[in-house]
Amino acid sequence: MQAELKLHPIEDGQAVITLSVPAAKALMVANTIKGVLTLAGHKVRRVNAEGEELVSADDVFPDGSPAMALRGLRGKEDLTQAELAERLGISQNMVSDMESGKRNISPKMAKRIGEEFKVPYKIFV
Known part of the structure; x- marks a missing residue:
């Protein structure tokens, strides 16, 4: 054509x-x-x-990060760090470290988080 x-x-x-x-x-x-x-x-x-x-998410949140996405989704679902940690089978400190950017979110953990929130896991890596 x-x-x-x-x-x-x-x-x-x-x-x-x-x-x-x-x-x-x-x-x-x-x-x-x-x-x-x-x-x-x-x-x-x-x-x-x-x-x-x-507009894209990058336009609205140019400094967006996996940590920010995790914090935002947890807040949207009205979950505490302890509640999310329990669902993921990890410690509350690990959730805190991932949300603050002190700990990178591994691809394996990103997949677990994505399944928990029913979102594409790639937003966490």
Whole structure:
């Protein structure tokens, strides 16, 4: 399939560009276009079908860490460190050390935590 490009002028001197490309190449094309626009000095916003800006967790929490994710999920579930430690079969001190960043979360522990909170384990490694 060939790529198709359409230009739709709108108000305020702006235009909407519609680009159709093979699905297998869409992400690569989008990232390339974003890179070119960024190099040209434009701020590129991701928007949904209604024109609302989409933001990623990295945008909202640029200093996010596995420790922060663990603290946040534990708080969201209204669990104490001791309660989470019991569920995971570890000491409360280990939970505290992981939440403070004093102890790295191993991939094995990340999988256990992910299963406990029903979230992808990769947010903890």
